[in-house]
Amino acid sequence: MSTTVDDLQAIADRVVAQAGAGEQIEAYVSRGGETAIRIYEGELEHFASAQSEGVGIRVIKDGRTGFAYAGTLDPAAIAEVLADARDNVTFGTPDEFAGLAIPDGVAQIPQKFWDEELAGYPTDQKIALTKELEKLTLGIDDRVRVDEANYDDGWGEVAVATTTGIRESGRGNSCYVSVSTLADDEEETQTGFGFSVGDSPKEFNLQKAAREASERATRLLGAIKPPSKRTTVILDPYVTSQFISILSSTLNGENVAKGRSFFAERMGDQVADPRFTLVDDPTNPLAYTATDIDGEGLAARRNVLIENGVLKKFVHSSYSARRMNTVSTGNATRGGFAGSPGVGCLAMQLVPGTQTQEELIASVDDGVLIQMVSGLHSGVNPVSGDFSTGASGMLISNGTIGAPVREFTIASTLQRMLLDIVAIGADVDWLPSRAHGMSLVIRDVTMSGT
Amino acid sequence: MSLRTDSPLIEPDVIARVLAKGRSTGAEFSEIYVEDKRSTSAGLDDGKVEQVTSGRDRGAGIRVIAGDTTGFAHTSDLSERGLLAAAEAAAAAAKQGDGGVHTIALQPVFRHPVNTIVQFPDTVAKARKVELLQRADIAARGVHGAIVQVSAGYGDSIKQILIANSDGIFSADEQVRTLMRVSVIANGDAGMQTGYNSLGHTIGFEIFDENDVEELAIRAAQQAITKLQARPAPSGAMQVVIKQGSGGVLFHEACGHGLEADLVGKGSSVYRGKMGELVASPLVTVIDDGTMAGEWGAIGVDDEGHASQKNTLIENGILTDYMWDYIRARKEGRKQSGNGRRQSYADLPMVRMTNTFVTNGSENPDDIIRATDHGVYIAKLGGGQVDTASGDFVFGMVEAYLIEKGEITEPLREGNLIGNGPQVLKDIDLMGNDFAMGGPGTCGKDGQGVPVGDGCPTLRVKSMTIGGTAA
Numbered sequence A: 001m002s003t004t005v006d007d008l009q010a011i012a013d014r015v016v017a018q019a020g021a022g023e024q025i026e027a028y029v030s031r032g033g034e035t036a037i038r039i040y041e042g043e044l045e046h047f048a049s050a051q052s053e054g055v056g057i058r059v060i061k062d063g064r065t066g067f068a069y070a071g072t073l074d075p076a077a078i079a080e081v082l083a084d085a086r087d088n089v090t091f092g093t094p095d096e097f098a099g100l101a102i103p104d105g106v107a108q109i110p111q112k113f114w115d116e117e118l119a120g121y122p123t124d125q126k127i128a129l130t131k132e133l134e135k136l137t138l139g140i141d142d143r144v145r146v147d148e149a150n151y152d153d154g155w156g157e158v159a160v161a162t163t164t165g166i167r168e169s170g171r172g173n174s175c176y177v178s179v180s181t182l183a184d185d186e187e188e189t190q191t192g193f194g195f196s197v198g199d200s201p202k203e204f205n206l207q208k209a210a211r212e213a214s215e216r217a218t219r220l221l222g223a224i225k226p227p228s229k230r231t232t233v234i235l236d237p238y239v240t241s242q243f244i245s246i247l248s249s250t251l252n253g254e255n256v257a258k259g260r261s262f263f264a265e266r267m268g269d270q271v272a273d274p275r276f277t278l279v280d281d282p283t284n285p286l287a288y289t290a291t292d293i294d295g296e297g298l299a300a301r302r303n304v305l306i307e308n309g310v311l312k313k314f315v316h317s318s319y320s321a322r323r324m325n326t327v328s329t330g331n332a333t334r335g336g337f338a339g340s341p342g343v344g345c346l347a348m349q350l351v352p353g354t355q356t357q358e359e360l361i362a363s364v365d366d367g368v369l370i371q372m373v374s375g376l377h378s379g380v381n382p383v384s385g386d387f388s389t390g391a392s393g394m395l396i397s398n399g400t401i402g403a404p405v406r407e408f409t410i411a412s413t414l415q416r417m418l419l420d421i422v423a424i425g426a427d428v429d430w431l432p433s434r435a436h437g438m439s440l441v442i443r444d445v446t447m448s449g450t
Numbered sequence B: 001m002s003l004r005t006d007s008p009l010i011e012p013d014v015i016a017r018v019l020a021k022g023r024s025t026g027a028e029f030s031e032i033y034v035e036d037k038r039s040t041s042a043g044l045d046d047g048k049v050e051q052v053t054s055g056r057d058r059g060a061g062i063r064v065i066a067g068d069t070t071g072f073a074h075t076s077d078l079s080e081r082g083l084l085a086a087a088e089a090a091a092a093a094a095k096q097g098d099g100g101v102h103t104i105a106l107q108p109v110f111r112h113p114v115n116t117i118v119q120f121p122d123t124v125a126k127a128r129k130v131e132l133l134q135r136a137d138i139a140a141r142g143v144h145g146a147i148v149q150v151s152a153g154y155g156d157s158i159k160q161i162l163i164a165n166s167d168g169i170f171s172a173d174e175q176v177r178t179l180m181r182v183s184v185i186a187n188g189d190a191g192m193q194t195g196y197n198s199l200g201h202t203i204g205f206e207i208f209d210e211n212d213v214e215e216l217a218i219r220a221a222q223q224a225i226t227k228l229q230a231r232p233a234p235s236g237a238m239q240v241v242i243k244q245g246s247g248g249v250l251f252h253e254a255c256g257h258g259l260e261a262d263l264v265g266k267g268s269s270v271y272r273g274k275m276g277e278l279v280a281s282p283l284v285t286v287i288d289d290g291t292m293a294g295e296w297g298a299i300g301v302d303d304e305g306h307a308s309q310k311n312t313l314i315e316n317g318i319l320t321d322y323m324w325d326y327i328r329a330r331k332e333g334r335k336q337s338g339n340g341r342r343q344s345y346a347d348l349p350m351v352r353m354t355n356t357f358v359t360n361g362s363e364n365p366d367d368i369i370r371a372t373d374h375g376v377y378i379a380k381l382g383g384g385q386v387d388t389a390s391g392d393f394v395f396g397m398v399e400a401y402l403i404e405k406g407e408i409t410e411p412l413r414e415g416n417l418i419g420n421g422p423q424v425l426k427d428i429d430l431m432g433n434d435f436a437m438g439g440p441g442t443c444g445k446d447g448q449g450v451p452v453g454d455g456c457p458t459l460r461v462k463s464m465t466i467g468g469t470a471a
Helices: A006-016 A075-089 A123-138 A206-219 A237-251 A253-257 A318-323 A357-362 A414-419 B012-022 B080-093 B126-141 B213-228 B246-259 B261-265 B326-332 B365-370 B421-426
Strands: A023-040 A043-061 A064-070 A144-162 A167-185 A188-198 A229-235 A278-280 A303-307 A348-350 A366-374 A386-397 A400-413 A421-424 A440-448 B029-045 B048-066 B069-075 B147-165 B170-188 B191-201 B235-242 B286-289 B310-315 B355-358 B374-386 B392-404 B407-412 B415-420 B428-431 B441-445 B448-456 B459-467
Touching (some): A006 A023, A006 A144, A006 A167, A043 A075, A043 A123, A043 B080, A144 A206, A188 A206, A206 A366, A229 A237, A229 A357, A237 A278, A237 A348, A357 A400, A366 A400, A366 B392, A386 B392, A386 B415, A400 B415, A400 B459, A414 A421, A414 A440, A440 B235, B012 B029, B012 B048, B029 B126, B048 B080, B126 B147, B126 B170, B126 B213, B191 B213, B213 B392, B246 B261, B246 B286, B246 B310, B246 B374, B246 B392, B246 B421, B392 B421
Parallel strands (some): A229 A366, B355 B448
Antiparallel strands (some): A023 A043, A167 A188, A229 A440, A278 A303, A278 A348, A400 A440, A421 A440, B029 B048, B029 B147, B048 B069, B147 B170, B235 B459, B286 B355, B392 B415, B415 B459, B428 B459, B441 B448
């Protein structure tokens, strides 16, 4: 990372310096803050500001791993955390592959993570722009109410050190606005949302967030429950992002090693339509989750996972890489100081196609544009591949948008859906998510309604 | 070791000064929520105990309310200086007119324990916790040669909380939770299938005296093995029979969220303006009960210091009440209902469910199946999701079977079901007499997760849409 956060690094270094013979130690120290503003009916509903800090310590000895954390940087508490982690080591099963990351010489690609303008942005202006977002949203269509308009920002500083020679620190900040809407028509109410992200509030596109929130809600007014049938779906960019994110667990090297991925024996096979190329690239500064290091402190890097539909690579942390006799792809993930590293994709991106959403819609004789899905956590199983979600959107017939539809599901399997991809849109949207989005056309999906 | 005494986390005179600081900019209400949580977790995967984790989360959240504006700040610094700084930040956000000096008179500490803890988990050796995981692994793998992977998790936590506010409320609670979960993968000719089972109660390590770890694991393994033979779930509307226990998720989604007064107050619930009306089949009585000893959503006091209580929301199909927190109850000039909850000291409280369930009807569960000519029997529900404004909701079926001519026949693959809350509640046409609570759940709302329980007897919905792929 570009900036050194000296005091956090010093804390991490002090922990690591206490390692005994045959003991590996990793200390992850972080500090952060956030602001949350909510506006309702022109007034400030809440303003929350907060700071938090903490340390997570991993100890490995004789192939056994122990971990402990505390939400404080108080020296006595840190000593207790180290003692707890050491005690926890004794209960692990020896694992020849257990261990910390070792510096691999891959260079970090510098990016900008800290925005001075955001860091100094006045609170009253944050409140004012959130009020403006609510006002803009209300001004588009008089059937629309605003449920809440939100401004959120956060900053974080982190330092990691290990006995194996990892020593990294840095800081970053980010902000976004969001608005959720209700559209009323006699007895019926439908919902919508819109948002905008930027390095600083100056980059927000409030007009776009307002328009999308208003249109998403009003488009669904009068929606009917469609008949059940097999059909072609066009996923909106926001839905595609959610679909792509699900694939992360199937490409996760640890899941592959432990027999939890249906891709386990498929390396080199045609697993998706030839139009489908999926990369994980946290070095792309356009990605919302762009980073220069992974959760173990190794350089983040670009990995091509599926190329022209052929399975090329799984993502790895140092642990999963050792288990599979390969090298880390820089894909250790970390949920802050309270968690030890896992494995996952960091910033998933599809290579875009050439057509706009309008052109894709025009190419579909009979189908449905999916605007929203629900129940991804309850109806999608990435181990078996079963895929079933609630959905709402618009029917498409003879290349034009027709009636709005809701209260139906779309279902297939992940394995089939990848092979049934018909087209990929050019309409890339860099969403606040681990995966970007664009329109995606998939045929032979079952729509269940009446 | 956790505190097992009546001594508060922060001295009352410090609390009084912090609350007074909170009102120093003219706010009419200030509140402090202090949390000290110690947790232990252990995970086994791929036959190995991968890691034992110890955690400590400690801090305070200060809330200040002036008119319709809430200011909130939290800190992990529990010194008086740290708390006063947070109170000042919260007060600055909720400024209203002149400040003035306030004296806060706190009542004696109020406790309302609903759970009895026999063996506090922090008095149990970690080796005994790890051993549970190894027993689960062996038991699950012993079910069938097709079981190819097992992961098991153990977790316990002891959370001390203290809530005080400028109205004089001064409450404390000790919340103990012990949990175990097992996930299993079976591999067959048609690919892999998963099985899952969990056990969690607001009690201590005695949970394992009353529940068998081997049986928990065997049930998860059997679920995965059964699903190896599963055919694709049907697509379209049909009769649905939902088994006792986890079926309570249906009501959590179909009406629970929609009866939260914050959503009702903003007009984003399909149940707004329906008080006193028939909103469900007369067979349906829905209760939210935070006092249900041992259940996952049981709490002594809620996170605003109010005693947990049992609230009837729908009685014989008629909407009788919503669920309330401080802000919404104050606005309506009524009492709170013990439903003001938050994920941690770093979060604002809002209206949340506790243990939500439907009471018994009169039907024998076997008769409900026999009375169903063609439908789906859902033995275990997964999670769900709802759009409270339209009422449309989904929930997942993780273990389901076809019903043909009154008999349970073939197992089905996973999928979601979709329905509209008010319609589904009216379409319940048979209610069983075998009420049970389901497993431990985590309910998500506005980015915060809180532990909840759900329950119901076996029941039938005369029509719901199954989101499968089979014609």
